[in-house]
Amino acid sequence: MSVDCLFCRIIAGEIPSYNVYEDEFAFAFLDINPIARGHTLVLPRVHVTKLAELEGEALSGLAAALQRVAAGVEKALEPEGLNIFINQGEVAGQVIPHLHAHIVPREKGDGVRFETPVVKLAEEEFGKVSELISKTI
Ligand SMILES: [Zn+2]
Numbered sequence: 830m831s832v833d834c835l836f837c838r839i840i841a842g843e844i845p846s847y848n849v850y851e852d853e854f855a856f857a858f859l860d861i862n863p864i865a866r867g868h869t870l871v872l873p874r875v876h877v878t879k880l881a882e883l884e885g886e887a888l889s890g891l892a893a894a895l896q897r898v899a900a901g902v903e904k905a906l907e908p909e910g911l912n913i914f915i916n917q918g919e920v921a922g923q924v925i926p927h928l929h930a931h932i933v934p935r936e937k938g939d940g941v942r943f944e945t946p947v948v949k950l951a952e953e954e955f956g957k958v959s960e961l962i963s964k965t966i
Contacts, residue, residue, distance in 0.1 A: 831876045836927035840874055850898050854890025857898045864941055865933050867906045871895045872929035879917055880928060891930075899932050908934030912943065 830837040839846045840856045847859040849869060860868040873891045877883055883891060899913055912933040916922035935941060950958070 831927070834876055834925070834927050836870075836872055836925050836929065837876050840872075850894065850901065852890070852894060854887055855894030857894065860931070865935065865939060867902055867908070867932075867934040869898060869902055869932040870929045871898050871932065872927060877928050878923075878926045880915060883928065891928075895930050895932075902932050902934055906934050909937055910935040912941075 830841060832838075835844065838844045839858065840851075846861070848857070849859065850857040850871075854874060855871060856874055857869055857871040860870050871891070871894055873883055873887055875883070875887050895913070899911060902908070903911065912935060913930060914933075915928070915930045916924075917928075933941065
């Protein structure tokens with residue numbers, strides 16, 4: 830636990846939240862600034878900032894909880910769709926530096942927007958980028 834972390838303090842019960850799920854590895858509650866009704870956050874109990882910092886059971890536990898909570902949101906609210914995503918890094922929109930996945934219920938015409946212009950890459954750039962990434966995995 831990080832004493833300066835809002836999410837660690839929520840997990841510890843020091844700050845109230847609208848909890849929807851918890852187990853040995855993960856914790857889930859409603860986003861207090863939702864972009865849609867039922868916008869839910871799923872996070873590991875352990876304080877990490879990046880997905881790559883999670884290992885073993887903590888990682889698989891988070892994945893299992895994410896799947897379980899997403900299924901719960903679907904069953905409870907019956908949205909037409911879901912966005913499930915992680916913002917990593919401030920530039921990507923991560924506001925709280927405790928890894929968390931968003932589950933956002935979606936309805937046709939709900940006004941939630943994720944669309945951005947498509948980046949044009951040359952054929953050789955696709956090759957370079959795929960090689961750069963695949964070499965590191
Ligand atoms: Zn934390």
